[in-house]
Amino acid sequence: MPLAQKPVERAAHRRKDEAWLAEARRNPDVLVFLMRAGEPLMEGEVSGAPGFGQSFRGASRPLVWLGPQAFDLGARGEVFLGEDSSGTPIFALDMPAGWEMEASPIAGLGAFTEMRGAAAMLSPLEANLASTARSLFEWHRAHGFCSRCGQESHVSEAGWKRDCPACRAEHFPRTDPVAIMLAHRGDKCLMARQASWPQGFISALAGFVEPGETVEQAAVRELEEEAGIKADPANAEYLFCQPWPFPSSLMVGLLIPADSEEISVEQDELEAAWWITREEARQMLAGAHPRFYCPPPLAVAHHILKAWAERED
Numbered sequence: 001m002p003l004a005q006k007p008v009e010r011a012a013h014r015r016k017d018e019a020w021l022a023e024a025r026r027n028p029d030v031l032v033f034l035m036r037a038g039e040p041l042m043e044g045e046v047s048g049a050p051g052f053g054q055s056f057r058g059a060s061r062p063l064v065w066l067g068p069q070a071f072d073l074g075a076r077g078e079v080f081l082g083e084d085s086s087g088t089p090i091f092a093l094d095m096p097a098g099w100e101m102e103a104s105p106i107a108g109l110g111a112f113t114e115m116r117g118a119a120a121m122l123s124p125l126e127a128n129l130a131s132t133a134r135s136l137f138e139w140h141r142a143h144g145f146c147s148r149c150g151q152e153s154h155v156s157e158a159g160w161k162r163d164c165p166a167c168r169a170e171h172f173p174r175t176d177p178v179a180i181m182l183a184h185r186g187d188k189c190l191m192a193r194q195a196s197w198p199q200g201f202i203s204a205l206a207g208f209v210e211p212g213e214t215v216e217q218a219a220v221r222e223l224e225e226e227a228g229i230k231a232d233p234a235n236a237e238y239l240f241c242q243p244w245p246f247p248s249s250l251m252v253g254l255l256i257p258a259d260s261e262e263i264s265v266e267q268d269e270l271e272a273a274w275w276i277t278r279e280e281a282r283q284m285l286a287g288a289h290p291r292f293y294c295p296p297p298l299a300v301a302h303h304i305l306k307a308w309a310e311r312e313d
């Protein structure tokens with residue numbers, strides 16, 4: 001899973017240590033990267049917005065890494081992400097939406113890059129760091145006020161918490177679990193598309209886990225709601241999960257044997273759904289299907305499809 005690497009020691013015990021954090025910001029070896037409006041600053045030029053299902057195989061661009069001078073650039077937020085293997089502190093800074101790099105001391109050092117494309121071009125380690133920063137900054141942007149009493153809340157613990165000074169409530173970043181499931185029956189699996197997706201792009205079904213549900217129950221409920229397919233949560237097979245910072249999901253990938261075959265699409269959710277043969281799945285993964293293409297390796301959907309397609313019945 002490209003975004004599921006554990007690249008650094010999060011060093012959570014440092015988050016409350018203001019003296020240590022102040023020292024870390026002045027450390028000449030400190031590693032800092034910038035985000036702006038959810039986009040990481042990467043070396044090189046932006047080569048066009050990436051397509052939704054587009055693969056970036058072969059493309060490779062690193063983050064722009066800055067030192068302690070980055071803290072003077074006028075960021076509106078920061079998060080301490082942890083320490084690398086040699087104990088070097090790592091921070092991400094959130095630049096104001098209108099901040100112009102070309103008018104700053106780091107003009108010409110790179111380009112802010114849309115996160116889906118960025119994640120596909122960064123190394124897994126850097127993609128995970130940028131994803132983590134993006135989720136945290138998006139959370140801060142949407143949670144400036146206490147959800148209990150409505151007063152303005154303040155960032156604490158190096159960006160990992162918000163405190164309400166009025167009612168003393170503590171607020172922590174959200175992670176929203178999403179079940180993404182490939183239903184299969186014999187030699188076929190169920191894939192679908194939304195009307196807003198690019199022509200020919202299809203994927204596995206997915207949906208948020210609701211309060212009171214297990215991931216397996218959510219998967220089965222969504223299959224029935226969206227495609228009219230029945231399945232038993234007890235037969236669901238967990239494969240793997242990865243964080244998905246759009247803005248703060250945890251995508252949990254499952255395979256589920258379907259107990260019915262007749263598709264009945266919920267038109268509010270899906271445009272169409274199909275049973276795809278294993279041979280077709282292999283073609284899609286190879287980019288050789290005449291009609292359909294599937295999510296790129298960045299996405300969990302790609303890997304659950306691959307896991308199923310490589311099995312022999």
Ligand SMILES: [Zn+2]
Pocket residue numbers: 146147148149150151164165166167168169
């Ligand atoms: Zn409050």
